[in-house]
Amino acid sequence: MHIDFDISPQDTLPIYRQIVEQLRRGIAGGQCRPGDELPSVRALAQLHAINPMTVSKAYSLLEAEGLLERRRGVGMVVASTQPLRAGKGERLALLQPALQAAASQAVQLGLDEQAALRLFQQCLQEEMNK
Known part of the structure; x- marks a missing residue:
């Protein structure tokens, strides 16, 4: 899976929320499937010239919701035990x-x-x- 994040620093929505919402939509729409690897915090932060803590915050929120999970040696992946696919x-x-x-x-x-x-x-x- 390759997700192209559309990060806009000028947007009124905080950057971490932009990441969260884009991943929620990708998961709900089926573009992000269980087990798909996400870019590392560092890689995503460097790609968009944003603070790594911003990416970490977004990933942590989605992990708390059960949409993402941490895998040792791999990093963050879309959770394999997804809540029912969004209708x-x-x-x-x-x-x-x-x-x-x-x-x-x-x-x-x-x-x-x-x-x-x-x-x-x-x-x-x-x-x-x-």
């Missing part, structure tokens, strides 16, 4: 905060509903074609 409703709930923020920005920019929906569909299509 469609739970996955939609993970998406809702991002869509709420996007809707808020569309209103602030004075965009009409159809223009905003077309842009969302275009972005979604681009992601699905990657």
Whole structure:
């Protein structure tokens, strides 16, 4: 498994929360499977020029939730005893905060509903074609 973290220091969401939310979505959506290895704390911190304690905090929170586990000699992996895979409703709930923020920005920019929906569909299509 290779997860491309999208870390944005300018985002109002703290960096550790960005990591947590991206991993939650990856696990809930099935892109991260039980046993998949995560980048080491040091490697992820160096790649994104962030403090290793930030990455460690994110991993520890997910470990406490039972989504990740530590394996000696390997590091952090997606937990093999996953809670039941998230249903469609739970996955939609993970998406809702991002869509709420996007809707808020569309209103602030004075965009009409159809223009905003077309842009969302275009972005979604681009992601699905990657």
